[in-house]
Amino acid sequence: MNVNQERIAKLQQEMQKEGMDLYLVPTADFHQSEYVGDYFKARAWLSGFTGSAGTLIVTKEEACLWADGRYFIQAAKQLEETGVTLMKMGEEGVPTVEEYIEEKLPEHGCLGCDGRTIHVAEGKEFQEILKKKSGSLKCQKDLVGSIWEDRPEMSKESVYLLDTKYAGKSREEKISEVRAAMEKAGANVHLISSMDDIVWLLNIRGNDIVCNPVVMSYVMMNMETVNFYVQEEAVAKEVKEELEKAGVALYPYFQVYEDVKNLKETDKIMVEDVCTNFTLYESIPQHTEVIFEKNPAAVLKGNKNPVEQENIRLAHIKDAKAMCRFIYWLKKNVGTGEITEYSAAKKSEAFRREDADCLDLSFETICAYGPNAAMCHYAPTEDECAKVEPKGFFLIDSGGQYWQGTTDITRTIAVGELTQEQKEHFTLVLQGHIRLAMAKFLYGCSGANLDVIVRAPLWERGLDFNHGTGHGVGYLLNVHEGPQNINWRLNNKGRRGNTVPFEEGMLTSNEPGLYLEGRYGIRTENLMLCKKAEKNGYGQFMEFETVTWVPYEREAILPEMLTKAELDWLNAYHKHVYETIGPLLGEEERAWLLEATAEIKEK
Template identity: 45%
Template sequence: MENTVIQGRLAALRKAMKEAGIDYYMIPTADFHNSEYVNDYFKVREYFCGFTGSNGTLVVWQEGAGLWTDGRYFIQAERELSGTTVELFRMREEGVPTITEFLQKNMQKSQTLGFDGRVISAQTGKEYEEKLADKQISIAYAKDLAEGIWTDRPAFPAGKVTVLDEQVAGRSFEEKRGDVMEKLEKENADAFLLTKLDDLMWLFNIRGCDVECNPVAMSYGYLTKERSVLFIQKSVLDDGVRAYLDKKGIEVEGYEDVVEFLRGLSPKGKTLVDVRHCSYALYKTLAQKQKPVEKKNPTELLKAIKNPVELANMEKMYLKDSLALTRFIYWLKKNIGKMEITEITAADKLEEFRREIPECLGLSFPTIGGYKANAAMMHYEATPESFAVLKPEGLFLVDSGGQYLGATTDVTRTIVLGPISDEIRQHYTVVAAGMLQMTNARWLHGCTGRNLDILARQPVWNIGMDYKCGTGHGVGYILNVHEGPQGLSWQYAEGRPEAVIEEGMDITNEPGIYVEGSHGIRIENVMVAKNDVKNEYGQFMHFETLTWVPIDMEAIDEKYMTETQRAYLYKYQREVYEKLSPYLDDEEKAWLLRETRADGTFFLKN
């Protein structure tokens, strides 16, 4: 069925392109800071093609349009693009060109590529400059063509800003600033332009609410030996925040004043900028005054290695969060088939359990609750117009998390609601085996996530299957649920950054299997890297688990596990029971004993 609304919007965009002399127009999923998740104001790509995923780039030309997205969203994108005339380009699939390759092949000599330079990273913009130079392609980056078309566009975000107490943050602004300045000196830079929102919040010890579930405020920062400048919408600062910033010697300038500030810099200065996150437009402004020092934000690694206060708070809050999810699983299994429960009401009930925790500030991302075939879409989100009713059969996958004064959580469990097939039982068991192998990893310092990923993926590969995403990502501290530079991913790609896993880094562990039209399985915990023994071979490391939620034994078939994997499972389930049971009533405790098989009956029987 044709989607006339999207087709009409694309027609209006092509008309605006023609008037502006633009042949190809590109719309990514980003705000002015290249954020992964964005405020509704920035959802231009979604407006013009209907795809709601958090990662994707739309390219429009007079004869057509294409959307590039990754494997997490193939099923969802195919459904949402239906009838729009937008073609789906499945990133990293065999025979599928990258956007750059597509433009190189299809753009004619001396044509113009257009985009809003504020929402394209400098790295991406510079790549197009370089790769399209032989065709003498012009780049027009000063226009947001949505402005004249999206007439009911949401307002620009301007939410309240709060100060994070140093007792919760673990380190003061001055201490963090000192670490940053040490890094700058090593990079031979005398200034630092910071544009990444979660890094800004971490450095200045403030939080905002300009992106749903992400406690960030629209801002920029500029640091030198003498000055700390925060560019932020002054209207969002109350007297308490102003007093804090003044006390810390932080100069406050208007958010929109950053361009003029950069234009006034000394040509002799050396400003460090991270081209992965700085916008192309802002980078161009800086480059007109200075030769930028193009390095990674020093704040990224500093932020990723959690300090002792953060780790202590995370351990406490992850236990509370695990208890909330476990109580939800008990409620769901007890009530399935006795009352109507939908994907939406189940998610609402889980949120209720979380909000009973005094430190709860909200969700860390919209809950992904997928029943049966819906769970095959990795980032599925039920809506009032489209949702499934849960029945006492099959699997229900719930990926969720909370924001707390002391942690950001991310956890997935796939829950058995009733009879399942032997195939599903096999798939569930190998996913659990992979998650447990990663949990028990031991390695020498110097490994990146690419060295470790196979531990989680091997049991899945052994049955000739795979999952089209990484195994893990870093998690912020009262910040974004996805954080770098650490990650777990097996695939080599030229230019793709990798980071050595350091003590104090937290990381998710979430293998899965997704079968279109049938089921999806994911089991996810969060872990923290810790130093182990150090000897003549080097510094050994291991993970400590933060998440303590039972694995559903109703879906486990031990014949698909090795003896070692079964031992890992028993150990984890026993620890879940030991950690959670003191906080449960007698009925819940009896259920958890059966659920975890912590008395060993399942393992003795099998």
């Protein structure tokens, strides 16, 4: 019995004591964050699967883990010999988490979980399933915590202030805007659990999740007061004083669970069901009316203001300089020494951190050579990484957190000779990427509308990629942010943003790919700002402004596969890359960039 089997067996013993038939362990903290701190990595600790998303269910007889298409290969490898069965989400014949619970739960059975790690909508759905079996939901106990003896402490990193020269608006202005949205929704109280919305609202940042500059906290506000529930030792005196000037009062982190119990009958509290944990929701008195609305901060935060937009453009120039230097370094040195995926990741980080405005990475760098690149979210470690050989493709997906904004870029680099098939596949991915960058569309279009534009070149050849095409990106915040995303699947849970219309100022990724298991992976990613185009009798047209400025791999492009318009866009892009980034580089790097961005002729 290995360590994961032992841990699951201990959990099953605790389940038996509590009379639970199934126990749910999601990938979540108390704020429904996408990425979580070490204290909250219960699913990874139990199962051995370390991906950033996945759900574990343990029954009396078995343990099953649900992972999405980004992690099929990684999860299969990590779950070997753990006794945990991999459930490939979306695959034919694979039940959903909800279907599995309904099937496995006996009559009058009990489903257990830590209610702070599921959101309101999930809790309600589980209750509906349980009704069919006359079952019960026990969500008051953290059973994993009871057996996790060396569990890391909850993070309480220092909070710091974000100046308005970066934020573009004062915290007082933002609070006023949120109150206006509350009034419009008919609410006099608003409970905010999502940490990125909170730090945006208060013009603060922290470091309580690796690479995500957020603060473990809640906010409950009304038309007069803003209560900020935070770990007090994380807030220095000068930060507290600045917040108090804006009418923000500080309270202990867990006090919010008691304070919501004191809401009045006349109160109408606004919460977002997919951001608020079920235990917190259940603490609201039954006599208090709950209004389910998207956090106004999420919408306001997603539409970058003019100051943020200008800063974002500057951040991407800084980032492009680092990435161009990295690509030159890689091409120059591959085959001459011991370059591994891990050492390459560290080198790319070092180039970014040379800029004084770079505060951190925006996520763990994905450096993947050859077959490893077929795992979408593969990340090397010092002990487990491949050597980069002078042949085939090398993929790097990386980004930085700058005072001027958050970056996210993927490039697939030729480190040696390529096959004709590799070039064709690279060009198909690039073609879809260019088509989205060139897209012009009427206001009201969403990611579900636009995704077909990107996938068409691949679909025409019976190919596809098993992840979304694009996600929103924060400002010195989470690299994955709503409210928008680009994904054609209308029934995707947790992907409601693919029906949100694109608004001026939204920052979104453009990242199609193609992954051939055991062979290679390709992904090409830029970030784009949405802006208004012309307005006429047909309505308001919208378009994208690309803000990432790093060359594509010329030697992997088959120009005969591109239309004239696509090739013209590509050459104009490369011309701008050289003119903008070239002057920032050393002589040798600049000479390489001139060649890397040279005009590609029609064939």
